[in-house]
Amino acid sequence: MTIAIIGAGMAGAACASQLIQQGWQVSLFDKGRSVGGRMSSKRTEQGYLDLGAQYFTARDTAFLAQCQHWLRAGSITHWQGRLAQLESGAVVASPDEEVRFIGVPSMQVPVAALLQGLALYTGRQVERLAFDGNRWQLFSAGASLGCFEQLVLAIPQQQAEPLLRAAGVVDAELSTVFSTPALLPCWAVNVQLSHSPWPYDGIFGNAGSQFSWLARQSSKPGRSQGEHWLLHFSTAFSLQHLESDSSEIAGYALTALQQLVDQPLSADVTHCHRWRYARQNPAYPLYGMWYRPALALGLAGDWLYGGRVEHAWLSGMQLARELLR
Ligand code: FAD
Numbered sequence: 001m002t003i004a005i006i007g008a009g010m011a012g013a014a015c016a017s018q019l020i021q022q023g024w025q026v027s028l029f030d031k032g033r034s035v036g037g038r039m040s041s042k043r044t045e046q047g048y049l050d051l052g053a054q055y056f057t058a059r060d061t062a063f064l065a066q067c068q069h070w071l072r073a074g075s076i077t078h079w080q081g082r083l084a085q086l087e088s089g090a091v092v093a094s095p096d097e098e099v100r101f102i103g104v105p106s107m108q109v110p111v112a113a114l115l116q117g118l119a120l121y122t123g124r125q126v127e128r129l130a131f132d133g134n135r136w137q138l139f140s141a142g143a144s145l146g147c148f149e150q151l152v153l154a155i156p157q158q159q160a161e162p163l164l165r166a167a168g169v170v171d172a173e174l175s176t177v178f179s180t181p182a183l184l185p186c187w188a189v190n191v192q193l194s195h196s197p198w199p200y201d202g203i204f205g206n207a208g209s210q211f212s213w214l215a216r217q218s219s220k221p222g223r224s225q226g227e228h229w230l231l232h233f234s235t236a237f238s239l240q241h242l243e244s245d246s247s248e249i250a251g252y253a254l255t256a257l258q259q260l261v262d263q264p265l266s267a268d269v270t271h272c273h274r275w276r277y278a279r280q281n282p283a284y285p286l287y288g289m290w291y292r293p294a295l296a297l298g299l300a301g302d303w304l305y306g307g308r309v310e311h312a313w314l315s316g317m318q319l320a321r322e323l324l325r
Protein backbone atom coordinates (compact mmCIF):
# COMPACT_ATOMS: atom_id res chain seq x y z
CA MET A 1 0.00 0.00 0.00
CA THR A 2 1.34 3.46 -0.86
CA ILE A 3 0.47 6.38 1.39
CA ALA A 4 1.35 10.05 1.53
CA ILE A 5 1.39 11.71 4.93
CA ILE A 6 1.42 15.49 5.01
CA GLY A 7 2.95 16.83 8.24
CA ALA A 8 6.00 15.53 10.08
CA GLY A 9 4.95 16.65 13.54
CA MET A 10 4.33 14.18 16.36
CA ALA A 11 0.99 12.99 14.89
CA GLY A 12 2.29 12.33 11.37
CA ALA A 13 5.45 10.70 12.72
CA ALA A 14 3.53 8.37 15.08
CA CYS A 15 1.20 7.31 12.26
CA ALA A 16 4.08 6.82 9.79
CA SER A 17 6.12 4.76 12.27
CA GLN A 18 3.29 2.24 12.65
CA LEU A 19 2.52 1.91 8.95
CA ILE A 20 6.14 1.42 7.97
CA GLN A 21 6.41 -1.46 10.45
CA GLN A 22 3.58 -3.18 8.56
CA GLY A 23 5.35 -2.81 5.23
CA TRP A 24 3.43 0.17 3.86
CA GLN A 25 5.29 2.49 1.50
CA VAL A 26 5.11 5.77 3.38
CA SER A 27 6.12 9.13 1.87
CA LEU A 28 6.11 11.92 4.43
CA PHE A 29 6.05 15.56 3.32
CA ASP A 30 6.61 18.64 5.45
CA LYS A 31 6.93 22.28 4.52
CA GLY A 32 9.45 22.91 7.30
CA ARG A 33 13.21 22.60 6.90
CA SER A 34 13.20 19.90 9.55
CA VAL A 35 10.66 17.69 11.30
CA GLY A 36 8.86 18.38 14.57
CA GLY A 37 6.26 21.00 13.68
CA ARG A 38 5.20 22.77 16.84
CA MET A 39 7.77 20.74 18.76
CA SER A 40 10.67 22.32 16.87
CA SER A 41 13.35 24.25 18.74
CA LYS A 42 15.16 27.09 16.99
CA ARG A 43 18.87 26.53 16.48
CA THR A 44 21.08 29.51 17.45
CA GLU A 45 24.85 29.87 17.83
CA GLN A 46 24.47 29.61 21.61
CA GLY A 47 22.21 26.55 21.57
CA TYR A 48 18.55 25.77 20.92
CA LEU A 49 15.59 27.92 21.93
CA ASP A 50 12.23 26.29 22.61
CA LEU A 51 9.64 28.66 21.12
CA GLY A 52 6.79 26.13 20.77
CA ALA A 53 6.10 23.11 22.97
CA GLN A 54 7.96 23.46 26.26
CA TYR A 55 7.71 19.98 27.75
CA PHE A 56 5.27 17.11 27.65
CA THR A 57 3.55 14.85 30.13
CA ALA A 58 2.40 11.24 29.70
CA ARG A 59 -0.90 10.10 31.19
CA ASP A 60 -1.76 7.32 28.76
CA THR A 61 0.03 4.01 29.44
CA ALA A 62 0.93 3.42 25.78
CA PHE A 63 2.42 6.90 25.48
CA LEU A 64 4.25 6.39 28.77
CA ALA A 65 5.80 3.22 27.30
CA GLN A 66 6.85 5.22 24.22
CA CYS A 67 8.43 7.82 26.53
CA GLN A 68 10.36 5.08 28.37
CA HIS A 69 11.67 3.94 24.98
CA TRP A 70 12.79 7.48 24.06
CA LEU A 71 14.36 7.85 27.52
CA ARG A 72 16.42 4.69 27.04
CA ALA A 73 17.50 5.87 23.58
CA GLY A 74 18.53 9.27 24.97
CA SER A 75 16.04 11.15 22.75
CA ILE A 76 14.30 12.71 25.73
CA THR A 77 15.04 13.39 29.37
CA HIS A 78 13.15 14.50 32.46
CA TRP A 79 12.77 18.21 32.98
CA GLN A 80 12.79 19.05 36.66
CA GLY A 81 12.29 22.78 36.36
CA ARG A 82 11.67 24.71 39.55
CA LEU A 83 8.09 25.89 39.11
CA ALA A 84 6.22 28.96 40.22
CA GLN A 85 2.96 30.65 39.42
CA LEU A 86 1.56 34.14 39.34
CA GLU A 87 -0.64 34.98 42.32
CA SER A 88 -2.10 38.47 42.78
CA GLY A 89 0.65 39.88 40.57
CA ALA A 90 3.47 38.15 42.49
CA VAL A 91 5.58 35.17 41.45
CA VAL A 92 5.30 32.45 44.12
CA ALA A 93 6.79 28.97 44.31
CA SER A 94 4.47 26.19 43.11
CA PRO A 95 6.34 22.89 43.16
CA ASP A 96 4.57 19.67 42.17
CA GLU A 97 5.21 15.97 41.52
CA GLU A 98 4.33 15.88 37.79
CA VAL A 99 6.77 14.03 35.53
CA ARG A 100 7.69 16.24 32.54
CA PHE A 101 9.74 15.29 29.50
CA ILE A 102 11.78 17.30 26.99
CA GLY A 103 13.62 16.34 23.80
CA VAL A 104 17.42 16.53 23.96
CA PRO A 105 19.17 18.57 22.74
CA SER A 106 15.99 19.96 21.11
CA MET A 107 12.27 19.29 21.23
CA GLN A 108 12.06 17.63 17.80
CA VAL A 109 14.43 14.76 18.63
CA PRO A 110 11.72 12.25 19.68
CA VAL A 111 9.81 13.03 16.45
CA ALA A 112 12.97 12.48 14.39
CA ALA A 113 13.57 9.22 16.28
CA LEU A 114 10.20 7.89 15.08
CA LEU A 115 11.10 8.66 11.49
CA GLN A 116 14.39 6.83 11.10
CA GLY A 117 14.61 5.04 7.76
CA LEU A 118 11.52 6.64 6.29
CA ALA A 119 11.12 8.45 2.94
CA LEU A 120 11.00 11.96 4.28
CA TYR A 121 10.68 15.07 2.13
CA THR A 122 11.18 18.33 4.05
CA GLY A 123 10.90 21.79 2.52
CA ARG A 124 7.87 20.58 0.51
CA GLN A 125 4.73 22.55 1.11
CA VAL A 126 1.80 20.62 -0.32
CA GLU A 127 -0.23 23.30 -2.10
CA ARG A 128 -2.78 21.27 -4.01
CA LEU A 129 -4.46 17.86 -3.81
CA ALA A 130 -6.43 15.93 -6.43
CA PHE A 131 -8.43 12.71 -5.93
CA ASP A 132 -9.62 10.73 -8.98
CA GLY A 133 -11.69 8.29 -6.92
CA ASN A 134 -8.76 5.90 -6.71
CA ARG A 135 -5.58 7.78 -6.00
CA TRP A 136 -4.47 11.01 -4.46
CA GLN A 137 -2.03 13.23 -6.29
CA LEU A 138 -0.07 15.86 -4.41
CA PHE A 139 1.41 19.05 -5.86
CA SER A 140 4.09 21.41 -4.55
CA ALA A 141 5.38 24.49 -6.38
CA GLY A 142 3.31 23.47 -9.40
CA ALA A 143 4.95 20.05 -9.74
CA SER A 144 3.52 16.64 -8.87
CA LEU A 145 4.91 14.88 -5.78
CA GLY A 146 3.42 11.58 -6.95
CA CYS A 147 0.25 9.48 -6.72
CA PHE A 148 -0.74 7.49 -3.63
CA GLU A 149 -3.43 4.98 -2.70
CA GLN A 150 -4.09 6.63 0.67
CA LEU A 151 -3.65 10.15 2.06
CA VAL A 152 -3.21 11.37 5.63
CA LEU A 153 -3.28 15.02 6.62
CA ALA A 154 -1.47 15.40 9.94
CA ILE A 155 -1.55 19.18 9.95
CA PRO A 156 -3.52 21.76 11.93
CA GLN A 157 -7.26 21.82 11.20
CA GLN A 158 -7.22 25.31 9.73
CA GLN A 159 -4.51 24.27 7.25
CA ALA A 160 -6.19 21.00 6.29
CA GLU A 161 -9.60 22.52 5.57
CA PRO A 162 -8.65 24.79 2.61
CA LEU A 163 -6.59 22.01 0.96
CA LEU A 164 -9.53 19.59 1.04
CA ARG A 165 -12.06 22.26 0.07
CA ALA A 166 -10.00 23.20 -2.99
CA ALA A 167 -9.78 19.50 -3.90
CA GLY A 168 -13.59 19.38 -3.97
CA VAL A 169 -13.90 16.82 -1.18
CA VAL A 170 -17.54 16.67 -0.11
CA ASP A 171 -18.39 14.86 3.12
CA ALA A 172 -21.00 15.91 5.66
CA GLU A 173 -19.10 14.54 8.66
CA LEU A 174 -15.91 16.25 7.51
CA SER A 175 -17.77 19.56 7.34
CA THR A 176 -18.68 19.08 11.01
CA VAL A 177 -15.05 18.31 11.90
CA PHE A 178 -14.10 21.63 10.27
CA SER A 179 -17.02 23.74 11.47
CA THR A 180 -15.57 24.98 14.79
CA PRO A 181 -12.01 26.40 14.83
CA ALA A 182 -9.91 23.84 16.74
CA LEU A 183 -6.71 25.76 17.35
CA LEU A 184 -6.19 29.26 18.74
CA PRO A 185 -3.08 31.45 18.41
CA CYS A 186 -0.13 32.08 20.72
CA TRP A 187 2.58 34.73 20.46
CA ALA A 188 5.98 33.51 21.69
CA VAL A 189 8.81 35.88 22.60
CA ASN A 190 12.35 35.02 23.67
CA VAL A 191 14.03 37.62 25.86
CA GLN A 192 17.66 37.77 26.96
CA LEU A 193 17.98 39.17 30.47
CA SER A 194 21.07 40.49 32.23
CA HIS A 195 20.38 38.28 35.23
CA SER A 196 17.68 35.92 36.49
CA PRO A 197 15.04 37.85 38.41
CA TRP A 198 13.60 34.66 39.94
CA PRO A 199 14.96 31.44 41.46
CA TYR A 200 12.63 29.48 39.12
CA ASP A 201 12.73 27.80 35.70
CA GLY A 202 9.06 27.92 34.76
CA ILE A 203 6.28 30.31 35.77
CA PHE A 204 2.60 29.66 35.01
CA GLY A 205 0.47 32.75 34.39
CA ASN A 206 -3.07 32.93 35.69
CA ALA A 207 -6.51 33.64 34.26
CA GLY A 208 -6.06 37.41 34.30
CA SER A 209 -2.42 37.64 33.20
CA GLN A 210 -1.18 38.66 29.75
CA PHE A 211 1.26 35.77 29.68
CA SER A 212 0.48 32.10 30.18
CA TRP A 213 4.01 30.77 30.64
CA LEU A 214 7.57 31.97 31.23
CA ALA A 215 10.54 29.61 31.12
CA ARG A 216 14.27 29.70 31.51
CA GLN A 217 15.82 28.08 28.43
CA SER A 218 19.08 27.19 30.18
CA SER A 219 17.23 24.93 32.62
CA LYS A 220 17.12 22.39 29.74
CA PRO A 221 20.15 20.58 28.30
CA GLY A 222 21.26 21.75 24.84
CA ARG A 223 19.42 25.04 25.07
CA SER A 224 20.95 28.49 24.86
CA GLN A 225 23.03 29.31 27.90
CA GLY A 226 22.72 32.67 29.64
CA GLU A 227 19.48 34.18 30.81
CA HIS A 228 17.21 33.43 27.85
CA TRP A 229 13.56 33.46 28.92
CA LEU A 230 10.65 32.37 26.78
CA LEU A 231 7.32 34.09 27.21
CA HIS A 232 4.04 32.73 25.85
CA PHE A 233 1.27 35.26 25.74
CA SER A 234 -2.24 34.21 26.76
CA THR A 235 -4.84 33.20 24.17
CA ALA A 236 -6.84 36.39 24.82
CA PHE A 237 -3.79 38.59 24.27
CA SER A 238 -2.66 36.60 21.22
CA LEU A 239 -6.10 36.83 19.60
CA GLN A 240 -6.30 40.54 20.28
CA HIS A 241 -2.82 41.19 18.84
CA LEU A 242 -2.79 38.51 16.17
CA GLU A 243 -1.90 40.86 13.31
CA SER A 244 0.48 43.11 15.29
CA ASP A 245 4.06 43.17 14.09
CA SER A 246 6.91 41.62 16.02
CA SER A 247 8.32 44.95 17.25
CA GLU A 248 5.01 45.81 18.87
CA ILE A 249 4.80 42.36 20.51
CA ALA A 250 8.41 42.72 21.72
CA GLY A 251 7.40 45.94 23.45
CA TYR A 252 4.47 44.27 25.19
CA ALA A 253 6.74 41.41 26.33
CA LEU A 254 9.28 43.81 27.87
CA THR A 255 6.51 45.73 29.65
CA ALA A 256 4.96 42.49 30.97
CA LEU A 257 8.34 41.34 32.31
CA GLN A 258 9.16 44.73 33.84
CA GLN A 259 5.82 44.67 35.70
CA LEU A 260 6.77 41.35 37.28
CA VAL A 261 10.09 42.50 38.75
CA ASP A 262 10.65 45.37 41.14
CA GLN A 263 14.17 46.27 40.09
CA PRO A 264 15.10 47.79 36.72
CA LEU A 265 15.57 45.02 34.18
CA SER A 266 18.04 44.97 31.33
CA ALA A 267 16.35 42.92 28.61
CA ASP A 268 16.64 42.35 24.85
CA VAL A 269 14.06 40.56 22.73
CA THR A 270 15.87 38.07 20.46
CA HIS A 271 12.93 36.27 18.76
CA CYS A 272 9.19 36.76 18.28
CA HIS A 273 7.11 34.00 16.76
CA ARG A 274 3.42 34.08 15.96
CA TRP A 275 1.87 30.61 16.21
CA ARG A 276 -1.43 31.01 14.40
CA TYR A 277 -2.58 27.48 15.28
CA ALA A 278 -1.25 26.73 18.75
CA ARG A 279 -3.62 25.95 21.56
CA GLN A 280 -6.72 23.79 21.69
CA ASN A 281 -9.99 25.69 21.58
CA PRO A 282 -11.78 24.34 24.70
CA ALA A 283 -15.09 24.55 22.77
CA TYR A 284 -13.91 22.13 20.06
CA PRO A 285 -15.53 18.67 20.22
CA LEU A 286 -12.87 15.94 20.04
CA TYR A 287 -12.90 13.11 17.48
CA GLY A 288 -9.57 11.37 18.22
CA MET A 289 -8.86 11.03 14.50
CA TRP A 290 -10.94 10.94 11.33
CA TYR A 291 -10.88 8.33 8.56
CA ARG A 292 -13.09 7.78 5.53
CA PRO A 293 -12.14 4.59 3.61
CA ALA A 294 -14.24 5.57 0.57
CA LEU A 295 -12.17 8.72 0.20
CA ALA A 296 -8.90 6.93 1.14
CA LEU A 297 -8.43 9.90 3.45
CA GLY A 298 -7.45 10.25 7.11
CA LEU A 299 -6.86 13.16 9.48
CA ALA A 300 -4.71 13.12 12.61
CA GLY A 301 -3.37 15.80 14.90
CA ASP A 302 -3.37 17.08 18.45
CA TRP A 303 -6.44 19.19 17.66
CA LEU A 304 -8.56 16.06 17.18
CA TYR A 305 -7.50 14.61 20.53
CA GLY A 306 -6.97 17.48 22.97
CA GLY A 307 -4.09 19.79 22.05
CA ARG A 308 -0.98 18.37 23.70
CA VAL A 309 2.06 16.43 22.45
CA GLU A 310 0.69 13.23 23.98
CA HIS A 311 -2.60 13.81 22.16
CA ALA A 312 -0.82 14.27 18.82
CA TRP A 313 0.92 10.92 19.30
CA LEU A 314 -2.31 9.21 20.36
CA SER A 315 -4.19 10.61 17.39
CA GLY A 316 -1.52 9.44 14.93
CA MET A 317 -1.45 5.97 16.52
CA GLN A 318 -5.25 5.68 16.47
CA LEU A 319 -5.40 6.63 12.79
CA ALA A 320 -2.67 4.07 11.98
CA ARG A 321 -4.71 1.35 13.71
CA GLU A 322 -7.75 2.36 11.67
CA LEU A 323 -5.77 2.30 8.40
CA LEU A 324 -4.35 -1.13 9.22
CA ARG A 325 -7.73 -2.71 10.01
P1 FAD B 1 2.25 19.94 14.20
O1 FAD B 1 3.36 19.85 15.16
O2 FAD B 1 1.68 21.30 13.93
O3 FAD B 1 2.74 19.28 12.83
C1 FAD B 1 2.16 19.58 11.60
C2 FAD B 1 3.25 19.65 10.55
O4 FAD B 1 2.63 19.85 9.28
C3 FAD B 1 4.23 20.80 10.70
O5 FAD B 1 5.55 20.29 10.75
C4 FAD B 1 4.00 21.68 9.47
O6 FAD B 1 5.21 22.22 8.97
C5 FAD B 1 3.41 20.69 8.49
N1 FAD B 1 2.52 21.25 7.46
C6 FAD B 1 1.42 22.02 7.64
N2 FAD B 1 0.84 22.29 6.44
C7 FAD B 1 1.59 21.68 5.50
C8 FAD B 1 1.50 21.57 4.09
N3 FAD B 1 0.51 22.15 3.38
N4 FAD B 1 2.46 20.87 3.43
C9 FAD B 1 3.47 20.27 4.10
N5 FAD B 1 3.60 20.33 5.46
C10 FAD B 1 2.66 21.02 6.14
N6 FAD B 1 2.08 20.62 24.05
C11 FAD B 1 2.47 20.04 25.20
O7 FAD B 1 2.18 18.85 25.42
N7 FAD B 1 3.23 20.73 26.12
C12 FAD B 1 3.57 22.03 25.92
O8 FAD B 1 4.27 22.63 26.74
C13 FAD B 1 3.12 22.67 24.74
N8 FAD B 1 3.40 23.99 24.52
C14 FAD B 1 3.07 24.54 23.32
C15 FAD B 1 3.42 25.86 23.07
C16 FAD B 1 3.14 26.43 21.84
C17 FAD B 1 3.51 27.87 21.58
C18 FAD B 1 2.56 25.67 20.82
C19 FAD B 1 2.34 26.26 19.46
C20 FAD B 1 2.18 24.35 21.06
C21 FAD B 1 2.42 23.79 22.32
N9 FAD B 1 2.05 22.49 22.63
C22 FAD B 1 2.41 21.90 23.79
C23 FAD B 1 1.25 21.71 21.68
C24 FAD B 1 2.14 20.73 20.90
O9 FAD B 1 3.20 21.41 20.31
C25 FAD B 1 1.27 20.05 19.87
O10 FAD B 1 0.22 19.38 20.53
C26 FAD B 1 1.97 19.04 18.97
O11 FAD B 1 3.30 19.36 18.71
C27 FAD B 1 1.16 18.93 17.69
O12 FAD B 1 1.68 17.93 16.83
P2 FAD B 1 0.96 17.66 15.44
O13 FAD B 1 1.75 16.63 14.75
O14 FAD B 1 -0.49 17.41 15.67
O15 FAD B 1 1.02 19.04 14.64
Ligand code: NAI
Pocket residue numbers: 056057083084085094095096098185186204212232278279280307308
Ligand atom coordinates in the same frame (compact mmCIF):
# COMPACT_ATOMS: atom_id res chain seq x y z
P1 NAI C 1 0.98 20.29 33.10
O1 NAI C 1 0.30 19.22 33.87
O2 NAI C 1 2.34 20.73 33.54
O3 NAI C 1 0.09 21.61 33.08
C1 NAI C 1 -1.31 21.69 32.91
C2 NAI C 1 -1.80 22.97 33.55
O4 NAI C 1 -1.86 22.78 34.96
C3 NAI C 1 -0.91 24.18 33.36
O5 NAI C 1 -1.24 24.94 32.21
C4 NAI C 1 -1.15 24.99 34.63
O6 NAI C 1 -2.32 25.78 34.47
C5 NAI C 1 -1.43 23.93 35.65
N1 NAI C 1 -0.23 23.57 36.43
C6 NAI C 1 0.50 22.44 36.29
N2 NAI C 1 1.51 22.42 37.19
C7 NAI C 1 1.40 23.54 37.90
C8 NAI C 1 2.14 24.09 38.98
N3 NAI C 1 3.22 23.47 39.48
N4 NAI C 1 1.76 25.27 39.49
C9 NAI C 1 0.68 25.91 38.98
N5 NAI C 1 -0.06 25.46 37.97
C10 NAI C 1 0.29 24.29 37.43
O7 NAI C 1 1.13 19.90 31.57
P2 NAI C 1 0.15 19.27 30.50
O8 NAI C 1 -1.17 18.88 31.06
O9 NAI C 1 0.93 18.28 29.76
O10 NAI C 1 -0.12 20.52 29.58
C11 NAI C 1 0.86 21.01 28.72
C12 NAI C 1 1.18 22.45 28.92
O11 NAI C 1 1.36 22.98 27.61
C13 NAI C 1 0.08 23.27 29.57
O12 NAI C 1 0.70 24.21 30.40
C14 NAI C 1 -0.55 23.99 28.39
O13 NAI C 1 -1.10 25.24 28.74
C15 NAI C 1 0.66 24.17 27.49
N6 NAI C 1 0.28 24.36 26.11
C16 NAI C 1 0.52 25.58 25.58
C17 NAI C 1 0.17 25.87 24.29
C18 NAI C 1 0.42 27.22 23.75
O14 NAI C 1 0.03 27.51 22.62
N7 NAI C 1 1.10 28.09 24.49
C19 NAI C 1 -0.45 24.86 23.42
C20 NAI C 1 -0.62 23.56 24.06
C21 NAI C 1 -0.26 23.34 25.37
